[in-house]
Amino acid sequence: DLPLSLSDTIVALSTPPGAGAIALVRLSGPRAIAITDEVFHGKRLAEQPGHTLHYGTLRDGAQVLDEVVVSLYRGPNSYTREDVVEISTHGSDYIVRQVLALLLRHGARLAEAGEFTKRAFLHGALDLAQAEAVADLIAADSALSHQVALRQMRGGFSRELRELRGQLVHFAALLELELDFGEEDVEFADRTGLVVLLQQVQALVRRLLRSFELGNVIKNGVTTVIAGRPNAGKSTLLNALLNEDRAIVSEVAGTTRDLIEDEVSIEGIRFRFVDTAGLRDTTDVVEAMGVERTRQRVQQAALVLYLFDLTTTLPAELQAEVEALNLPAGVGVLAVGNKLDLASEAQAAPFRPRPDTLLLAAGPGIGIEELRAALLARVRLAGLDQTGASTIVTNLRHARSLEQADRHLDAVLVGLSTNGGTELLAADLRHALNALGQITGEISSDDLLTSIFTQFCIGK
Numbered sequence: 001d002l003p004l005s006l007s008d009t010i011v012a013l014s015t016p017p018g019a020g021a022i023a024l025v026r027l028s029g030p031r032a033i034a035i036t037d038e039v040f041h042g043k044r045l046a047e048q049p050g051h052t053l054h055y056g057t058l059r060d061g062a063q064v065l066d067e068v069v070v071s072l073y074r075g076p077n078s079y080t081r082e083d084v085v086e087i088s089t090h091g092s093d094y095i096v097r098q099v100l101a102l103l104l105r106h107g108a109r110l111a112e113a114g115e116f117t118k119r120a121f122l123h124g125a126l127d128l129a130q131a132e133a134v135a136d137l138i139a140a141d142s143a144l145s146h147q148v149a150l151r152q153m154r155g156g157f158s159r160e161l162r163e164l165r166g167q168l169v170h171f172a173a174l175l176e177l178e179l180d181f182g183e184e185d186v187e188f189a190d191r192t193g194l195v196v197l198l199q200q201v202q203a204l205v206r207r208l209l210r211s212f213e214l215g216n217v218i219k220n221g222v223t224t225v226i227a228g229r230p231n232a233g234k235s236t237l238l239n240a241l242l243n244e245d246r247a248i249v250s251e252v253a254g255t256t257r258d259l260i261e262d263e264v265s266i267e268g269i270r271f272r273f274v275d276t277a278g279l280r281d282t283t284d285v286v287e288a289m290g291v292e293r294t295r296q297r298v299q300q301a302a303l304v305l306y307l308f309d310l311t312t313t314l315p316a317e318l319q320a321e322v323e324a325l326n327l328p329a330g331v332g333v334l335a336v337g338n339k340l341d342l343a344s345e346a347q348a349a350p351f352r353p354r355p356d357t358l359l360l361a362a363g364p365g366i367g368i369e370e371l372r373a374a375l376l377a378r379v380r381l382a383g384l385d386q387t388g389a390s391t392i393v394t395n396l397r398h399a400r401s402l403e404q405a406d407r408h409l410d411a412v413l414v415g416l417s418t419n420g421g422t423e424l425l426a427a428d429l430r431h432a433l434n435a436l437g438q439i440t441g442e443i444s445s446d447d448l449l450t451s452i453f454t455q456f457c458i459g460k
């Protein structure tokens with residue numbers, strides 16, 4: 001059911017389009033070397049060993065297109081496991097177009113999106129989870145998301161998952177064998193051993209599921225809404241966090257009509273800050289739209305930073321305003337008292353002993369570091385302390401499969417504790433194996449058969 005044919009030789013520009021010092025055109029497939037030989041003037045590549053570099057010219061008939069360096073990889077010692085040629089040309093769109101057109105005329109086909117990695121997977125160089133991590137790695141834009149993707153690409157939780165799944169396959173095979181023997185009272189599969197293994201697998205599955213919450217934060221960032229009355233200093237605070245003048249700061253109440261979003265990376269965690277129009281009743285239609293959007297946005301936030309002006313806000317008012325936000329469960333609130341530089345001690349004192357309240361002065365930039373630390377602490381509470389562990393799930397597909405696996409493992413465990421029939425046990429176990437196998441892409445019903453045939457000489 002694969003739309004692509006591995007007998008094709010594919011070609012694509014592997015560096016971003018546009019002018020640059022170098023552009024890299026990559027070929028992969030059975031005729032990668034032969035096609036390049038037809039247009040490359042230098043050493044004959046067919047006679048060269050893999051992992052070598054060759055200088056020469058690319059020619060379209062008599063016309064020289066460019067001076068290039070060719071890297072030669074012979075399968076299976078290449079990214080895709082096929083013969084791969086990488087041509088480094090000068091980085092101009094014009095040259096790249098000419099080179100691609102030339103290679104297409106000589107029999108290559110344009111690669112589909114992700115096709116090199118797809119081929120690496122089809123040839124077994126990577127499992128699915130690793131292949132997906134390649135995409136994550138390319139998209140990674142913080143130190144932490146990069147680290148997590150790199151770890152996964154290099155094996156990450158795949159290995160652990162595959163190993164435990166392999167042991168489960170063994171048990172499943174034994175259960176199938178019992179079924180083959182029919183109604184007689186044969187038990188090949190040691191039930192106690194099975195329970196221990198199931199619990200081990202489920203512990204891993206649940207640990208991975210818990211890590212997904214944090215993985216999601218690492219990959220997608222934490223949406224943090226900055227809300228508060230007009231003139232509380234929201235735009236000023238956002239600017240202080242961003243260290244630049246992105247938002248419009250104004251003396252007139254109600255100036256920030258639109259939502260302004262920006263991202264700040266604090267120790268590798270991306271916080272997506274949303275500055276909002278002031279939350280208040282207004283007769284201005286444009287502004288009212290902003291207020292409405294604020295209410296919506298606040299509902300979707302992971303964290304709300306509620307900013308208030310210390311010189312104009314009483315504790316009871318703050319409490320009422322935060323309650324009025326009507327936040328769904330799970331959305332955290334951090335109250336931030338602003339304009340500490342203007343506030344009298346009598347105004348600031350009532351807010352000081354509160355654990356969820358921070359006092360600062362966004363204008364002169366006092367207390368911003370403390371705010372960053374408080375934001376980070378919020379995420380740490382959500383599980384960052386466990387990142388020391390090697391495995392973090394960031395992929396929604398993996399999380400879904402893990403949830404399925406968890407449910408089916410439950411069913412198997414219940415079946416075992418209630419002495420359920422072997423038939424049902426085997427079926428539940430198969431479902432769990434399928435869910436787990438979907439993560440790494442090893443799912444196929446051949447699994448069971450192979451396991452039976454390699455471990456037992458049934459001779460049927």
Ligand code: GDP
Pocket residue numbers: 228229230231232233234235236237248249250251253254255256278338339340341342360361362363364365
């Ligand atoms: P917003 O409507 O909540 O976005 O408020 P702005 O960020 O536009 O700020 C409103 C006014 O308060 C501006 O004149 C700011 O310069 C001023 N302001 C903001 N933060 C501080 C602060 O910490 N100290 C002082 N003295 N003024 C501030």
Ligand code: ZN
Pocket residue numbers: 233234235236248249255256275276
């Ligand atoms: Zn503003």
